[in-house]
Amino acid sequence: MGRAPCCEKVGLHRGSWDAKEDALLIQYVRSHGEGNWKDLPKQAGLLRCGKSCRLRWMNYLRPDIKRGNITPEEEDLIIRLHSLLGNRWSLIAGRLPNRTDNEIKNHWNSHLSKKIGSKVKTMSTRLFTSSKKNNNNNKKIQKYTKKIENEHEHAKETKIHSPKPVRISSFRWEESSPDQSIGRIVFQTL
């Protein structure tokens, strides 16, 4: 038998949150704090699973979230951290105050990953598996693949180092220039 579902899905809302649901969640977290996501929906009067509530709060409703464009400085830091940590978005987000891992991940996937051409496989797979968009997909795939291949030619000059994952307890940025543009990451291993 498979793993039990994280929540009872029958009768629960899915998809986009409305203002009323947001208000209920904000009100509940303000008075009770974060955590206990499993019981939160029932106690807050929300027809959502706890997972969905947690995600909504963490990625959208938290008061300390900085929304809007990622600055060139942040982008640069993301690139540098990604070259060291790989797709460890939560760790990377930890170095960018008030940014969420989801936001960084999205930014990487839509902007930065193009620089290394890794999207060829991902996008092609997506186009092939998307049942809704099967019409005219062949043309789309051909066009997209050619574009990415072109980009990849230029990207070959950029070397991306993907180290073997190592469990760490913490890490910090150590500046070696006054404007913080040069520095290194110091790891504390377990």
Place this chain on the structure above:
DNA sequence: AATTAGATCAACCGCGGGGCA
């Protein structure tokens, strides 16, 4: 003006880690 392609981002899914009984 209508259609198509591309970009963006909120949200969902499944998995694995870790706490606890």
Place this chain on the structure above:
DNA sequence: ATGCCCCGCGGTTGATCTAAT
């Protein structure tokens, strides 16, 4: 030592917006 359960994470999807044709 073992199994269950919750939480957090990364990968992926799909709706919507914008730009190009």
